[in-house]
Amino acid sequence: MRIIAGEFRGRRLASVGKGDAGAHLRPTTDRVRESLFNTLSGGRFGEPIEDVHVLDLFAGTGALGLEALSRGATHVTFVDDGRAAGKLIRDNIATLGCKAETKLISRDATRLPQADTACQLIFLDPPYGKELGEKALLTAHQNGWIASGALIVWEESSAQEAPDGFDLLDHKRYGDTWITFLEAQ
Template sequence: MRIIAGEYRGRRLASVGKGDPGAHLRPTTDRVRESLFNTLAGGRFGDPISGARVLDLFAGTGALGLEALSRGAEHVTLVDDGRAAGKLIRENIQTLGCKAACKVIARDATRLPQADTACGLIFLDPPYGKDLGGQALAVAQAGGWIAPEALIVWEEEAAQEAPAGFNLLDHKRYGDTWISFLQVQ
């Protein structure tokens, strides 16, 4: 795994190999991440990255949030309660030297604390098939994490429908991975 573009382009991230099923680590592949960020940069959703505050729920290695930071986001909050994930996130932040622009919350994404500042770009990559994405999204919204008109990028094994309070903008399929794009109503 590596950062695809931006300030940290080409930098290698800590690898979990094919993932760690016991810890529910299933990193987004470089290819899917590159396609996703090309979609985000394509203008269809405006410019959701430049200067954004980013929330990366179920962050795993932190690759999605750190890619956004590399491409011009102002700050990223990475949330994951896994020990292995926490270690990988901290290692990746150190590798990139971006600690000042990052906050790590070692907590279950469905039990977030109250936000200091709302975020305009939300990455949501829950363990597949566990029905945790909708719960985390509801908690994030109730906790003030989601700014008005924020873009939510939800990665799952199947296309997701928009929960109450959100509009579905699009679905994209990348092999076994589905990305659903949502926005606050």
């Protein structure tokens, strides 16, 4: 895995390797990440990356949040309670030298604390088929993590519907991965 574009373009990220079967790490592939960020940068959703605070829920390796940081985001908060994921995120932050612009919360994404700052771009990549995405999204919204008008990028194995408090913008399919785009009301 590598950063696709921006300040850290071409930089390699820590390898998941065989990983920990219990960690359920399923990093977004470089191809899907590149297509996703091309969509985000294409103007359809305004300017969702530049100078924003990003929340990366179920962060895994942190690749989505780090890609956003590379492309101009101001700050990224990573949330993942996995021990393997936490190590990968910390290693990737160290590799890119961006500790000052990041924060790691080692906690279940469905049990977030109150936010210090609302975020304008949210990546949501829960374990497939466990129905954790909506729960995490609603908890983040209730605890002040999601700014009004924020763009939510939800990666799942199927297209998702907009829960209360959100508007559905679009669905995109990349092989067996579905990206649902939502806007916070």
